[in-house]
Amino acid sequence: MFKKLFGSNTGKEEVNQNAQNQNLNSDETNDFDSEYEETEYDPETLHGTHYDVDDFEEEVERLAQAWIEQEDITSQSEINNVFFNYRRDVYMAWNQCDSDQYIRFDQRNSMAHHGIASMGNTVEDESNPLLAPVHGIALRDYAAICAKLGSGVAEDEIYKAFGIDATIWGELNTIWPARMAEDTTFSVSVLFGQYFGEADQHPKLQGIKTNLSEEGEANLERLKNDPYFYYELTGARQAAYEYGMDGAQWILDNFGIGLGDFQSVAMKYMELQNQNFDSNVVLHYHEYQDEKQAEYAEKFAAEQGGNVADDVEF
Amino acid sequence: MFGLFNKKDADNNTSVSAEWLAQIHENQQRFFDFLDKIEVRMQELTDAAIPELTEMRNNTEESFKMDFHRMKSGIDGQMENIRKKVYDVHDDKILDLYHEIKHNYSPKDKERDLLDTFRTDCRNRYNIFEEKYQVCSNAINATDYEDYEIAYQKVLDEYAAIKDKFNCKQCGSPISIEKIFFINVHLNCSACQTQNTFEPSTQARMVQHFAQDLAQQRAADLYEKYQKEDEKERFHYHEMHPLKLSLNFEKDSKIKAEVEAKIADLEAKRQESIKNTPLFRKEYLHKKFAEWKKIIPDLADHLETRLQNELANIEE
Amino acid sequence: MDEKKPLSFIEKMKLKAQSQKSYGIDESFAFKEAKLDAENCPNCGAGRAKQDGLTHCGYCGHEFIAITLTDGLFLKKEDNSQH
Numbered sequence: 013m014f015k016k017l018f019g020s021n022t023g024k025e026e027v028n029q030n031a032q033n034q035n036l037n038s039d040e041t042n043d044f045d046s047e048y049e050e051t052e053y054d055p056e057t058l059h060g061t062h063y064d065v066d067d068f069e070e071e072v073e074r075l076a077q078a079w080i081e082q083e084d085i086t087s088q089s090e091i092n093n094v095f096f097n098y099r100r101d102v103y104m105a106w107n108q109c110d111s112d113q114y115i116r117f118d119q120r121n122s123m124a125h126h127g128i129a130s131m132g133n134t135v136e137d138e139s140n141p142l143l144a145p146v147h148g149i150a151l152r153d154y155a156a157i158c159a160k161l162g163s164g165v166a167e168d169e170i171y172k173a174f175g176i177d178a179t180i181w182g183e184l185n186t187i188w189p190a191r192m193a194e195d196t197t198f199s200v201s202v203l204f205g206q207y208f209g210e211a212d213q214h215p216k217l218q219g220i221k222t223n224l225s226e227e228g229e230a231n232l233e234r235l236k237n238d239p240y241f242y243y244e245l246t247g248a249r250q251a252a253y254e255y256g257m258d259g260a261q262w263i264l265d266n267f268g269i270g271l272g273d274f275q276s277v278a279m280k281y282m283e284l285q286n287q288n289f290d291s292n293v294v295l296h297y298h299e300y301q302d303e304k305q306a307e308y309a310e311k312f313a314a315e316q317g318g319n320v321a322d323d324v325e326f
Numbered sequence: 327m328f329g330l331f332n333k334k335d336a337d338n339n340t341s342v343s344a345e346w347l348a349q350i351h352e353n354q355q356r357f358f359d360f361l362d363k364i365e366v367r368m369q370e371l372t373d374a375a376i377p378e379l380t381e382m383r384n385n386t387e388e389s390f391k392m393d394f395h396r397m398k399s400g401i402d403g404q405m406e407n408i409r410k411k412v413y414d415v416h417d418d419k420i421l422d423l424y425h426e427i428k429h430n431y432s433p434k435d436k437e438r439d440l441l442d443t444f445r446t447d448c449r450n451r452y453n454i455f456e457e458k459y460q461v462c463s464n465a466i467n468a469t470d471y472e473d474y475e476i477a478y479q480k481v482l483d484e485y486a487a488i489k490d491k492f493n494c495k496q497c498g499s500p501i502s503i504e505k506i507f508f509i510n511v512h513l514n515c516s517a518c519q520t521q522n523t524f525e526p527s528t529q530a531r532m533v534q535h536f537a538q539d540l541a542q543q544r545a546a547d548l549y550e551k552y553q554k555e556d557e558k559e560r561f562h563y564h565e566m567h568p569l570k571l572s573l574n575f576e577k578d579s580k581i582k583a584e585v586e587a588k589i590a591d592l593e594a595k596r597q598e599s600i601k602n603t604p605l606f607r608k609e610y611l612h613k614k615f616a617e618w619k620k621i622i623p624d625l626a627d628h629l630e631t632r633l634q635n636e637l638a639n640i641e642e
Numbered sequence: 643m644d645e646k647k648p649l650s651f652i653e654k655m656k657l658k659a660q661s662q663k664s665y666g667i668d669e670s671f672a673f674k675e676a677k678l679d680a681e682n683c684p685n686c687g688a689g690r691a692k693q694d695g696l697t698h699c700g701y702c703g704h705e706f707i708a709i710t711l712t713d714g715l716f717l718k719k720e721d722n723s724q725h
Contacts, residue, residue: 390667
């Protein structure tokens with residue numbers, strides 16, 4: 013059953029560098045050595061290169077069908093589960109990898125495995141009618157417009173940049189969300205998210221600046237480059253909501269960053285997290301965010317004179 | 327943490343056991359008192375919050391109800407804060423103590439039973455708190471309710487009032503608004519052919535966004551019917567479970583036959599629920615989407631696609 | 643312990659909720675009435691007629707909108723100007 017377990021060590025592509033360094037603009041990658049780097053992976057499919065993908069599929073099929081027959085499974089969701097489990101087992105056995113590598117593989121092939129698009133792992137399929145431009149406005153344009161409107165850019169300025177008017181915008185802002193809701197694979201929504209994160213790079217928006225203060229500009233730059241700052245503000249915003257404040261407004265008031273710009277950066281971090289999935293890194297930032305959220309919560313509690321049950325003690 | 331246990335002597339635990347028995351007794355009492363007090367506070371918070379939240383939710387002046395949402399979020403935050411406090415106290419004063427005693431004294435027999443009872447009693451009391459928390463939390467969540475028929479009726483009234491009110495900007499001939507539009511639309515003047523642009527009011531624009539909630543409210547009866555049917559499956563399953571266990575010890579063949587008949591009856595009901603649940607779900611979805619299409623007929627094709635997607639997801 | 647604590651607490655929280663600005667919402671512009679408007683060509687002043695299409699002025703060819711309309715909700719391909 014085991015094919016050639018160890019691929020050649022030459023010409024190895026480090027496509028799955030762990031995401032310890034989630035710096036958005038930096039090219040440097042942190043060498044977070046993986047114990048499992050003996051296996052060489054195809055950069056597209058993340059299959060090990062020491063076996064044939066067809067052989068892999070055949071093996072999964074063989075094991076799954078045998079189990080389905082033996083257990084007399086008929087429900088489609090249970091059948092899907094059987095395939096899911098064997099695909100994981102075979103992948104981890106053939107590649108001698110850890111579960112993080114398997115999750116990266118599963119995310120990368122989410123559409124094929126689950127029929128569902130995965131953030132950061134989805135490319136636009138031009139034959140998909142749900143992705144055809146509406147009144148000449150493609151999904152990438154629509155997402156960029158939403159990001160900028162969400163950060164307070166005037167509507168007229170946006171309409172001018174894209175050569176549309178309020179009437180056309182009304183149609184776009186009805187039809188694109190409707191397509192997202194119709195799409196059972198979530199491709200439209202996931203691509204919307206990916207494009208939302210790239211709004212700044214949209215060629216038609218180059219002349220348009222969000223009306224940011226100098227401080228806001230600097231903070232936005234820092235947000236893009238410093239994951240700790242990003243997770244701190246995410247925690248702070250959450251704490252603000254829990255203390256009866258408008259978290260988005262709080263970020264704007266205190267850091268000068270609009271919600272559209274903030275979410276745009278959030279999409280980028282989410283993409284990186286999916287593409288370079290590493291449970292230790294995820295946990296690390298998650299704990300950091302919780303810690304910061306608790307710090308801000310304490311601050312907000314003090315500002316309102318404490319929490320309602322502070323005086324009830326054990 | 328509990329320094330008094332450090333002088334433990336594992337071989338001679340009869341005299342020390344009195345010490346930890348007193349400690350678990352004290353912690354249990356304090357835990358119960360603490361929960362009594364914090365439950366009162368939680369109830370006071372809920373009672374004080376609900377009328378305010380209800381008033382803010384129904385306030386017609388603030389069209390987006392943002393103040394309500396901020397307030398609700400703040401109340402939820404306080405509720406969460408209470409829940410976390412209880413969780414931490416239970417973890418710290420009950421579970422940690424339990425594990426510490428177990429580790430340091432390895433109590434056996436009757437003492438072990440006492441220690442386990444301490445944990446179970448505290449856990450049960452904690453569960454009662456959780457139930458009360460859910461009741462409060464549900465009551466607070468229930469304030470976030472809007473009867474969308476009212477908003478919709480306003481839109482209908484507005485439409486009746488404005489549909490024949492407009493004239494062509496170019497020649498002054500009347501232009502009637504043929505239906506409720508929820509986005510801008512160009513209308514042609516039949517006299518001079520000029521394109522006029524109709525811009526719906528803020529409340530008419532909202533129709534697109536609350537249409538689903540309104541349709542859901544109109545199909546609430548069938549939704550409830552479906553939910554109830556869905557719950558029956560687990561309910562009958564749990565009813566059967568003790569009966570099945572009792573059969574293991576039953577010697578009397580007559581009683582055995584009776585129990586078996588009961589089980590068969592429950593299983594039939596359970597199967598009935600499994601059969602009906604998807605049918606009831608479809609029934610509910612058909613009604614919801616039919617209502618939804620009635621509210622925004624311009625999106626009927628799109629809604630039909632979504633209905634078909636939902637129906638395809640139901641396994642029979 | 644102050645008997646009225648939750649009540650005064652709620653009062654304070656309500657004030658806080660009501661006094662804040664909501665992100666992206668200007669309440670003074672929140673409610674707009676329905677209206678009907680027509681726009682003349684900013685270049686030549688001509689009115690815009692249905693048969694001329696929506697994208698360009700039927701008289702001087704001025705471009706009103708830069709994109710080509712497809713079949714949307716109320717706007718259709720036929721609404722493109724034939725210039």
